[in-house]
Amino acid sequence: MCLVPNVVIPKKFRVPKFIKYTGTQCLVTHLKAYHNKMTEVVYDEKLVIHFFQDSDIALTWYIRLDNTNIKKWKDLVDAFNKQYKFNMNVDLDRSSLQAMEKDNKESIREYTQRWYETATQVNPPLLEKEMINLFVNTFKALYFEYLVGSSAQYFCDSVAIAERIEQAIHLGRIADSNEEKYFTRAKKETEVHNVKGRYKNDRKSYQNKDI
DSSP: SSSSSSSSOOTEEEOOOOOOOOOSSSHHHHHHHHHHHTTTEEEEEEHHHHGGGGGOOOOEEEEEEHHTTSSSHHHHHHHHHHHHHGGGOOOHHHHHHHHHOOOOOSSSHEEEEEEHHHHTTSSSOHHHHHHHHHHHTTOOOOHHHHHTTOOOOHHHHHHHHHHHHHHHHHHHOOOOHHHHHHHHHHHHHHHHHHHHHHHHHHHHHHHHHHH
């Protein structure tokens, strides 16, 4: 049932953290980025093909691939290009960037990588100031208020400010409704899990006492 049978994963190999392909990025850029992260095992085409599924947000096409047709990395590249070939002829515009949003579960760094990768595909290319304005305008509420009030002259400065805001929210020094809801929910789930664990332990102790 595997696309690549008899895959042998080296004991010391650590699977890299891949940027997921959402269906809108440049195909060539994504393939190069993935291949570069697999440099350590690039000599083993089976491994390279096997882990490619971790870099695609839509696994349906990968799962449905016929293993009789995918023998080499090039075969998978051809299949990937065929699946998303419509992107090769579609130029992203500034409205596409403006429509992007940071997911609550997504860190600033992850979101920045995703946004910047899309920004590099916009034609005509963005100027630094325009890139900053578009990036800032994708944020909501608290992030936007701090970022729009900053005097960042370079894109990397805006990213650094956004990361400081993120850190302040995590430390509880700044309250943001959207982020707070997510972290509060995560905290409650952890507390419920801990309570269940304590209940199980107490129950075992009580049963042992009766014995």
